[in-house]
Amino acid sequence: MLRHSLIKSSRALLARQRPMAMASRALSSQAARSPLNHALTHADVDADPKTLDIIDKHAKYTLTTYGRPPVVFTHGKGSYLYDVGHREYLDFTAGIAVNALGHSDPEVARILFDQAKTVVHLSNLYYNVPAGELAEQLIESTRASGDFDASKIFFSNSGTEANEGALKFARKVAKLTAKQFGQEEDNKFGVVSFVNGFHGRSMGALSATPNPKYQKPFLPLVPGFKHAPYNDIGAVDSFVTPETCAVIVEPIQGEGGINVATEAFLKKLRSRCDEVGALLIYDEIQCGLGRTGKLWAHQHFSKDCTPDILTMAKPLANGFPIGAIMITDKVAEKIAIGDHGTTFGGNPLGCAVASSVLRRINTPEFLDNVQQTGQHFKKRLESLESSLIKEVRAKGLILGLQFHVDPAPLVALARERGLLIITAANNTVRFVPALNISKAEIDQGMEILQRAIEAFEEKTLNVEA
Numbered sequence: 001m002l003r004h005s006l007i008k009s010s011r012a013l014l015a016r017q018r019p020m021a022m023a024s025r026a027l028s029s030q031a032a033r034s035p036l037n038h039a040l041t042h043a044d045v046d047a048d049p050k051t052l053d054i055i056d057k058h059a060k061y062t063l064t065t066y067g068r069p070p071v072v073f074t075h076g077k078g079s080y081l082y083d084v085g086h087r088e089y090l091d092f093t094a095g096i097a098v099n100a101l102g103h104s105d106p107e108v109a110r111i112l113f114d115q116a117k118t119v120v121h122l123s124n125l126y127y128n129v130p131a132g133e134l135a136e137q138l139i140e141s142t143r144a145s146g147d148f149d150a151s152k153i154f155f156s157n158s159g160t161e162a163n164e165g166a167l168k169f170a171r172k173v174a175k176l177t178a179k180q181f182g183q184e185e186d187n188k189f190g191v192v193s194f195v196n197g198f199h200g201r202s203m204g205a206l207s208a209t210p211n212p213k214y215q216k217p218f219l220p221l222v223p224g225f226k227h228a229p230y231n232d233i234g235a236v237d238s239f240v241t242p243e244t245c246a247v248i249v250e251p252i253q254g255e256g257g258i259n260v261a262t263e264a265f266l267k268k269l270r271s272r273c274d275e276v277g278a279l280l281i282y283d284e285i286q287c288g289l290g291r292t293g294k295l296w297a298h299q300h301f302s303k304d305c306t307p308d309i310l311t312m313a314k315p316l317a318n319g320f321p322i323g324a325i326m327i328t329d330k331v332a333e334k335i336a337i338g339d340h341g342t343t344f345g346g347n348p349l350g351c352a353v354a355s356s357v358l359r360r361i362n363t364p365e366f367l368d369n370v371q372q373t374g375q376h377f378k379k380r381l382e383s384l385e386s387s388l389i390k391e392v393r394a395k396g397l398i399l400g401l402q403f404h405v406d407p408a409p410l411v412a413l414a415r416e417r418g419l420l421i422i423t424a425a426n427n428t429v430r431f432v433p434a435l436n437i438s439k440a441e442i443d444q445g446m447e448i449l450q451r452a453i454e455a456f457e458e459k460t461l462n463v464e465a
């Protein structure tokens with residue numbers, strides 16, 4: 001019975017993947033007739049036969065919640081990944097803004113190994129050395145580099161969990177202080193998030209992520225969540241009301257299409273939160289930790305734009321799972337023993353790696369370099385030629401290339417030429433490479449991208465004709 005259902009699920013997955021493979025084959029044969037054929041260096045049809053066996057294993061034993069291309073990567077180095085057939089790909093995705101120091105960084109590998117020989121996990125029943133050191137480093141470097149009056153850290157295992165904890169903390173603090181604002185504690189539970197925001201897929205984080213595709217199958221969600229337009233100062237007062245306990249916002253929306261908040265918008269959120277006794281949460285999971293060329297993205301704005309809570313995750317340990325919630329004293333003093341917990345959060349292994357990653361990212365030289373390579377990347381995007389391109393949006397090494405049409409097919413067209421990219425909302429291709437990517441690597445990627453865009457144009461215009 002079990003075997004029968006496994007075989008069935010495998011066939012179902014392959015059937016679902018077949019159109020993708022067939023589409024890419026169709027694309028390849030179409031490309032074979034095209035003058036752009038010479039550029040198809042990594043065609044899906046040329047995939048190593050082992051690739052299909054590995055995909056088959058996935059089909060039998062893992063739940064299919066991701067639509068993945070028929071490629072299996074075995075290893076990486078710096079900004080490059082290699083597939084089963086030893087084909088090399090330039091990676092402009094970095095594990096979705098995670099591998100800030102690139103793949104297989106020797107120092108990260110050394111620390112993982114050394115710490116694993118010492119102690120991997122203790123649980124939060126006991127103190128450990130690396131978690132204390134990382135907490136100190138995060139707080140002190142945040143205070144030294146900007147105006148956010150951070151005071152305490154809570155470690156989690158992912159971005160979603162960091163946001164869940166942040167929402168819980170905000171609810172508790174706002175309820176306890178409601179009386180000072182002449183409000184009812186029982187009504188003080190509203191959360192405001194923003195259109196095109198992304199905060200995670202667990203019930204609280206999903207309730208703050210107003211994408212109908214993600215939310216609809218799981219309704220009803222957590223009560224009290226409202227979704228306001230991003231960067232719309234005029235709408236803030238009507239959304240953030242005396243019932244609001246938290247406003248959660250990305251200073252730069254990643255998945256939403258690389259939308260940068262305006263200073264006036266963040267200032268307005270800060271002052272409105274202060275007026276109604278709500279806490280301001282910055283989700284810097286994708287845009288923080290050096291990606292914009294400053295330690296935190298909000299540090300590009302004035303001191304009137306600081307949050308009460310900041311969440312981080314992705315690049316903190318360069319790919320080892322970790323997240324964290326950074327809070328001010330005002331929040332910390334209201335959170336008591338037993339209010340929140342985790343088995344793995346703050347484990348010595350992740351914290352030891354994160355300490356080293358943070359030490360390397362948070363130097364003036366490293367951050368200046370991110371700004372410079374970011375400017376180079378932006379210029380190269382702006383010089384791409386295509387009537388399908390609408391706009392480039394960027395801050396440091398988080399960049400978006402918006403098209404007039406859905407650029408989803410461009411992902412495969414680039415991959416089959418050896419370049420890895422991802423999309424975001426609003427017809428946007430997103431670029432979140434390793435923060436130590438070189439200008440030469442960026443140039444190499446741009447040449448591939450230009451050719452892929454030409455193929456995309458040809459394909460799009462052929463369909464339209």
Ligand SMILES: Cc1ncc(COP(=O)(O)O)c(C=O)c1O
Pocket residue numbers: 096158159160161163198199200201250254255283284285286287313314
């Ligand atoms: C801004 C933002 N918040 C939260 C998350 C969720 O983080 P995780 O996937 O680590 O749970 C993401 C992930 O893409 C994100 O980009």
